[in-house]
Amino acid sequence: MSTLAALRSWRGLFLPLAVGAAGLAAxxxxxxxxxxxxxHYPTCPFLAVTGWYCPGCGSLRALHDLAHLDLAGALARNPLAVLVVPYLLMSWVLWVERTVTGRVPRRVAPGWSIWVLLAGIVVFWVLRNVPGWTALSPA
Structure with a gap:
């Protein structure tokens, strides 16, 4: 790798490293x-307007619990948020790797998987608002 290419690679790392630093600060x-x-934090606008939990309700409390290594508490607040954290970390690592090496990663999942993910989020959203069933509510 030439010196110019190495310099471009390090210069290209600014954005991924800035995003990583912002994530660590948050x-x-x-x-x-x-x-x-x-x-300390604003209330969920969807919850305030409708009285229903959105898929993100309880995420701040779940991430707070994760930061204090309380996995059971985090799963009780928002299991979807707990599942998203490893994906976000993996995506950030792959972004840094792609920036450093210049290689485009192979496809990790098939295209239809996004539809399965969206359907799962909608099912989670509906189930956490079923009257009388509080298993997925963030309260």
């Missing part, structure tokens, strides 16, 4: 400021 803030205490 995680540190969320670990330090408890979302279970009122007044």
């Amino acid at each position: 995680a540190a803030y969320l670990a330090a400021v408890d979302p279970n205490q009122p007044g």
Whole structure:
């Protein structure tokens, strides 16, 4: 690799590293400021308007619990958020790798998987709002 190519590679790393630093700063803030205490974070607009939980309701509390290594508490607040965290971390690592090596990664999942993911999110959204069933509610 030439010196110019190496310089471009490091210059290209600025955005992935900035996103990683912002994510770490957000995680540190969320670990330090408890979302279970009122007044620190805004309420969910969808919940405020409709009274129903959206797929993201409870995510701040779940991520706070994850930051304190409380997996059971995080799963109780929002299991979908807990499942998304490893995917986001893997995507960031692949982004950094792609930036450094210049290689385009092979397809990780088939195209239809996005539809399965979206259907899963909708099913999760509906199930957490079934009256009388609180298994998936973030409360």
